[in-house]
Amino acid sequence: MQSVLPTLRAAAGVLLAMVTFAAAAQDLAVVGARVYPSPEATPIDDATVWIRDGRIAAVGARADVTLPAGVRIIDGRGMSVTTGFWNSHIHLIKPPFHEPDAQAAATLSDALRDRYSRWGFTTLFDIASLPGDARALRARIGCGEVQGPQLLTVDMPFFPEHGTPIYVRELWQQTHAPSAEVTTAQQARARAEAQIAAGADGVKLFTGAITGGPNEVVPMSVDIARATVEAAHAHGKPAFAHPTNPAGLAIAVDSGVDVLVHAAPESGEWTPDFVARLKADDMALIPTLTLFSAELLREGVPEAVVRELVKNSQQQLQAMSQAGGQILFGTDAGFHETYDTHLEYRLMAEAGMDWRAILASLTTAPAQRFGQASGRGRLQAGYAGDLVVLGSDPQAQPEAFADVRLTVHDGRVLFDATQAPASEAAGSD
Structure with missing residues (x-):
């Protein structure tokens, strides 16, 4: 049995690496939302945010961002998007x-x-x-x-x-x-x-x-x-x-x-x-x-x-x-x-x-x-693929920041309100 353990551990390590890579490799784009690239920037209406290989590939007006085939498209109409x-x-x-x-x-x-x-x-x-x-x-x-x-x-x-x-x-x-x-x-x-x-x-x-x-x-x-x-x-x-x-x-x-x-x-x-x-x-x-x-x-x-x-x-x-x-x-x-x-x-x-x-x-x-301003904190090409999709507009009311529909970190979806129990999606606590 002892001689088999290294093989089992190696196989488990390969499997874990495959799972991790697959999660990190997901490409997705939020299309049609109002996008807030940063606190000081002008919001972009009817915009696209594209994440590729865990990083922001593009942010801009929908007409200015061309998405390749195979990207998961999230309909952002009526929603707002910020960085994580x-x-x-x-x-x-x-x-x-x-x-x-x-x-x-x-x-x-x-x-x-x-x-x-x-x-x-x-x-x-x-x-x-x-x-x-x-x-x-x-x-x-x-x-x-x-x-x-x-x-x-x-x-x-x-x-x-x-x-x-x-x-x-x-x-x-x-x-x-x-x-x-x-x-x-x-x-x-x-x-x-x-x-x-x-x-x-x-x-x-x-x-x-x-x-x-x-x-x-x-x-x-x-x-x-x-x-x-x-x-x-x-x-x-x-x-x-x-x-x-x-x-x-x-x-x-x-x-x-x-x-x-x-x-x-x-x-x-x-x-x-x-x-x-x-x-x-x-x-x-x-x-x-x-x-x-x-x-x-x-x-x-x-x-x-x-x-x-x-x-x-x-x-x-x-x-x-x-x-x-x-x-x-x-x-x-x-x-x-x-x-x-x-x-x-x-x-x-x-x-x-x-x-x-x-x-x-x-x-x-x-x-x-905390020393990460060169790679996090904004929706900007080359930055980490962190984003939050909000169901309402924070300009209208500050509590919209709590109206979270999707949370993505380094290109991995951590929370999706469409897959959450009703109480969680509604924000009850």
Whole structure:
């Protein structure tokens, strides 16, 4: 039996390669839609977007794009097309994403489709999960065994000493994960170096960690925060911060992080001078407004308190956006169970972001921030074959960005509403 195993493994490898190649080789075109090549470009009516060998082959008016025989034609009349969306703040900690090597490929593919690709996401940034899980899932996606989006991850987060957040303690205990707390700058630097060497795409610091104790928010030492950020920057990787309150926000800014993964509603309104500093430091904001709205209400936080937190968060987003600061779209989904993106778009629009600004937060801004602007973030010949077909027009209403009919990543269809159950196609969650 032992002598047969190498042959079986080789045959399985050939079969997997054939399946992966076939999926990547699909050519398709969306014809007749209104196409949004980028946030700043003029939309093209009655247009064609053609994907060949996993990349954009042509984008233009229908009359200007000649398609060869054999291309799958998708009727885009009455629909809108953009490049694929980025969700720059998710967590892969809910089943089945823990220990993904122990999960069936179909289970993982279905979960990624139903939770993320169904909402147009072709790139996900996992902003903290259990050690190794996201990297293992990425490996299975990369070899074609699991169908899913591009996946980036910070791997395990950095908590301050005695600052494991109250809402993840049970998870850490149940999974027997090593402590994510750091007590010295040397320890923080060494772990950041180790995680990046293992494949992490950045680091995530809890500069203010909610512990639920007498000191409800435990701040991270600014020296530890700086050491972690410096280690990431030495390798060209971004540093993210969970600020929580004014002290955590100050530590995040002083340590030189690149992205605030939430608004900080407890810090009140942001002044023009403060926003100017964030912009001068080239810091981006992921607002996660749904977290401060629907999720806090579900947790039993009084409605008046939730309204105030949302109001402050929207003011911070508005101040950043109007000042030209970079906004990245992110939902924090996976930590909570709201995967539906309708509310996030509505709250962003209420904060003064128009369709162009929202589209930028989903496409060009994250591609630029995370070093992929030369190949993703736009519908442009030669770019990755990532696209989203929407059933309505985002110029008419921002929630049209959630009206996803088709999601394509590198030429592979990850979600097709015509093949989804009725509840999914209708967008219920």
